Amino acid sequence: MTIRDGDGEITHPFDDINPGTEIYQYEIRELIGAGGMGVVYQARDKQLDREVALKFLARQLCLDPECRERFKGEAQAAAQLNHPNIIVIHEVNEYEGRPYFAMEFVDGTSLQKYIAKRRLSIEEILEIAIQVSDGLAEAHNRGITHGDIKPSNILMNTRGRAKIVDFGLAAVLAAQGGQKTTDIYGTAGYMSPEQIQGASVDTRSDLFSFGVVLYEIITGKAPFMRDTLGDTLRATRDTEPIPMAEYSSVVPLELQQIVRRLMSKDKDQRYQHADDLRSELRYTLEAVVSGRVRYPGQEARLRSMAVLPFINLSADKEQDYFCDGMAEEITNALAKIKGLRVAARTSAFAFKNVDEDVRRIGQKLHVDSLLEGSVRRAGDRLRVTVQLTDVATGYHLWSERFDREMEDVFAIQDEIAENVVRAMQVILSDEGKQPVSRTQTSDTQAYDYYLRGRRFFHQGRRKSLQYALEMFQRAIAIDPLYSLAFVGIAECCGMLIHFYGESRDIHHDTADKASRRALELDPGLPQAHAARGLVLWVMDRFDEAAAEFERALQLDPNQPRASYYFARACFQRGDFERAARLFEDSCRGQENYEARYFAAQTYSALSKTEEALVAYRLALREIERHVELNPDDAGAYTMGAVSLIRVGERKAGLEWASRALEIDPGDARIQYNVACLFALEGETGKAIECLEAAVKAGFAHREWVEKDPDLDSLRDDPRFKALKWRE
Numbered sequence: 001m002t003i004r005d006g007d008g009e010i011t012h013p014f015d016d017i018n019p020g021t022e023i024y025q026y027e028i029r030e031l032i033g034a035g036g037m038g039v040v041y042q043a044r045d046k047q048l049d050r051e052v053a054l055k056f057l058a059r060q061l062c063l064d065p066e067c068r069e070r071f072k073g074e075a076q077a078a079a080q081l082n083h084p085n086i087i088v089i090h091e092v093n094e095y096e097g098r099p100y101f102a103m104e105f106v107d108g109t110s111l112q113k114y115i116a117k118r119r120l121s122i123e124e125i126l127e128i129a130i131q132v133s134d135g136l137a138e139a140h141n142r143g144i145t146h147g148d149i150k151p152s153n154i155l156m157n158t159r160g161r162a163k164i165v166d167f168g169l170a171a172v173l174a175a176q177g178g179q180k181t182t183d184i185y186g187t188a189g190y191m192s193p194e195q196i197q198g199a200s201v202d203t204r205s206d207l208f209s210f211g212v213v214l215y216e217i218i219t220g221k222a223p224f225m226r227d228t229l230g231d232t233l234r235a236t237r238d239t240e241p242i243p244m245a246e247y248s249s250v251v252p253l254e255l256q257q258i259v260r261r262l263m264s265k266d267k268d269q270r271y272q273h274a275d276d277l278r279s280e281l282r283y284t285l286e287a288v289v290s291g292r293v294r295y296p297g298q299e300a301r302l303r304s305m306a307v308l309p310f311i312n313l314s315a316d317k318e319q320d321y322f323c324d325g326m327a328e329e330i331t332n333a334l335a336k337i338k339g340l341r342v343a344a345r346t347s348a349f350a351f352k353n354v355d356e357d358v359r360r361i362g363q364k365l366h367v368d369s370l371l372e373g374s375v376r377r378a379g380d381r382l383r384v385t386v387q388l389t390d391v392a393t394g395y396h397l398w399s400e401r402f403d404r405e406m407e408d409v410f411a412i413q414d415e416i417a418e419n420v421v422r423a424m425q426v427i428l429s430d431e432g433k434q435p436v437s438r439t440q441t442s443d444t445q446a447y448d449y450y451l452r453g454r455r456f457f458h459q460g461r462r463k464s465l466q467y468a469l470e471m472f473q474r475a476i477a478i479d480p481l482y483s484l485a486f487v488g489i490a491e492c493c494g495m496l497i498h499f500y501g502e503s504r505d506i507h508h509d510t511a512d513k514a515s516r517r518a519l520e521l522d523p524g525l526p527q528a529h530a531a532r533g534l535v536l537w538v539m540d541r542f543d544e545a546a547a548e549f550e551r552a553l554q555l556d557p558n559q560p561r562a563s564y565y566f567a568r569a570c571f572q573r574g575d576f577e578r579a580a581r582l583f584e585d586s587c588r589g590q591e592n593y594e595a596r597y598f599a600a601q602t603y604s605a606l607s608k609t610e611e612a613l614v615a616y617r618l619a620l621r622e623i624e625r626h627v628e629l630n631p632d633d634a635g636a637y638t639m640g641a642v643s644l645i646r647v648g649e650r651k652a653g654l655e656w657a658s659r660a661l662e663i664d665p666g667d668a669r670i671q672y673n674v675a676c677l678f679a680l681e682g683e684t685g686k687a688i689e690c691l692e693a694a695v696k697a698g699f700a701h702r703e704w705v706e707k708d709p710d711l712d713s714l715r716d717d718p719r720f721k722a723l724k725w726r727e
Contacts, residue, residue, distance in 0.1 A: 023095050051105040062098050075101040077144055077167040085135030087165045108158050112151035115217050123614050125217050126285040131162040137274035140203040149209035150190040159648040189225040193237045193265050204267040211262025219247040253294045254284045283366050306343035306365045307331040309352040310373040323375045325451030333417040343367055362391030380406045386416055388423050398423035406444050446479035453488050462500045465492050486518035490531040497538045511535045526555040530562035537569045560586045564595050572703045576606045593622035597639040605709045616646040634663035638673030645680050668697035676710035688719045
């Protein structure tokens with residue numbers, strides 16, 4: 001049996017290609033790496049005026065057909081992949097009978113050297129892990145197993161972007177076709193147990209190796225490395241690593257569980273797909289940022305659930321708004337229960353019309369159970385069918401069918417929420433023992449208009465806000481005591497003034513009266529205080545607005561709209577520290593790509609470069625998920641474009657900006673956000689043109705513009721100074 005290290009079993013002296021040597025269009029600069037299979041040089045591509053890395057097969061191996069084939073296979077395997085976390089192959093060729101390939105040059109260092117120089121925070125570790133798992137997911141989804149994941153095969157550029165390199169073993173593993181072999185390929189200390197045993201290897205072997213890498217990053221110790229090769233292999237195969245908690249008490253339990261599962265000796269017990277690993281890592285990073293993770297010694301996680309959007313089985317397909325509204329109302333009712341964690345609407349509704357097993361959905365949402373439902377509405381008759389499913393087993397915990405009159409819709413919602421609480425055996429506090437649902441109106445027609453308004457409101461576009469305003473006004477025309485409908489009117493008017501520059505004369509009085517009336521009808525309603533705060537803010541009465549926002553958060557600390565509006569108001573006043581905290585708070589417990597984006601922008605304004613980079617990456621992931629489900633959301637594309645630029649993905653950022661302008665070129669916010677992108681790129685003329693278009697379309701927030709760090713490069717330009725912002 002032969003053990004072949006991932007870097008080869010042959011060592012050799014440095015190569016003899018000197019700096020300045022010209023190889024076709026490449027000019028050699030310097031030697032930057034050497035291993036058993038080959039050597040790597042930094043070179044300049046004179047034709048395309050860019051830096052590249054040239055990897056040559058080691059001279060003494062050029063006559064070995066097997067080595068030449070493996071070297072070629074490495075290039076072919078990597079060339080199939082086009083992903084920001086995988087090294088890009090530009091060309092495969094030969095020079096004087098010696099194979100080489102040209103690849104992307106990474107200005108940085110290996111992860112091995114990167115972690116040797118500094119101790120990484122948990123956030124940084126998770127960010128790197130997410131990037132590597134993203135690259136592995138791309139390779140695995142194309143049927144490619146890397147076979148030699150280790151710190152030296154992960155490069156880190158100067159912007160903190162991870163790149164997977166060296167797919168040399170991928171070709172060997174592909175050639176074996178999953179068959180048992182007497183040769184062992186890989187690097188001792190990082191190989192999976194099945195690699196050591198010469199058994200068939202698949203993508204789960206990469207996940208084991210990556211678990212070893214994560215353990216080493218977190219603890220500074222290689223878990224299986226011993227003094228001799230034999231001892232190292234035996235430890236990998238038979239010994240459980242020392243628990244990470246013995247090295248550090250600040251490693252979240254969630255992260256410990258992820259690494260422990262990755263390093264399971266039984267590949268069936270590991271993550272079965274890199275996609276699943278990536279989802280777990282993303283959730284853990286978001287939990288770390290928002291302070292929701294557990295550490296050794298803390299209590300177990302609260303019981304958790306998600307309410308999926310109800311399916312419309314009515315003959316009238318326009319009844320989707322009603323089905324969504326019922327699910328949202330039940331979500332809001334359950335979210336008030338202490339001892340129960342409920343996934344936010346934005347997270348659960350991402351699975352609307354998604355054909356996927358409920359257990360997989362539950363795993364992605366990180367909840368114990370899922371509430372599904374369907375609604376059939378015909379005239380005044382209503383049939384609602386619901387079922388609560390245990391995510392771990394797939395068994396139903398409770399199910400029910402309600403055949404009622406439309407006027408019973410409120411009772412149905414109450415009954416569903418109360419049965420869910422009983423089925424999950426949640427231990428309620430005295431406060432939680434109160435009715436779980438709170439009816440705002442008894443008029444089903446007013447309620448119907450309110451649900452229509454909420455659907456339009458969630459879309460967030462100018463036209464949809466105008467439609468939402470009309471629906472809320474119809475609701476209060478029927479029921480003048482409907483406080484939530486008055487909240488909707490106030491919010492729509494406030495957002496149309498602030499975000500879309502609509503006339504204050506038209507909306508100020510309406511917003512002021514609606515927000516006051518909502519509080520008169522229900523002084524204890526958190527949403528009413530948040531709406532009043534928004535209205536006072538757009539009326540330039542910040543101190544009064546702040547008091548209302550704070551009252552809303554006292555009544556309901558998890559009120560995302562209150563913290564989001566408050567954060568924007570603080571940013572506009574230049575109180576960046578407070579704004580950053582509030583933007584982070586508004587992300588807690590839910591996916592909120594806008595708040596994530598503005599949190600990153602706030603860190604930039606504070607010159608907190610590392611925090612900003614992590615925040616932009618978090619924002620980018622949420623934006624990517626959002627546009628996948630909402631491909632016509634131009635605003636999300638613009639925020640994604642700026643985020644891409646901020647993390648160093650210039651080409652992708654420009655493509656996203658173009659997409660946004662194609663979707664909605666007349667929108668003021670779109671033009672403004674694209675202007676920010678051009679300003680970041682030094683495209684001053686284009687940035688000014690977009691700002692001029694934004695002003696013309698109604699965007700005119702001088703105070704916001706004065707604080708926006710994305711526009712710093714334009715401030716001395718006479719054309720920028722000449723822009724006529726609204727006072």
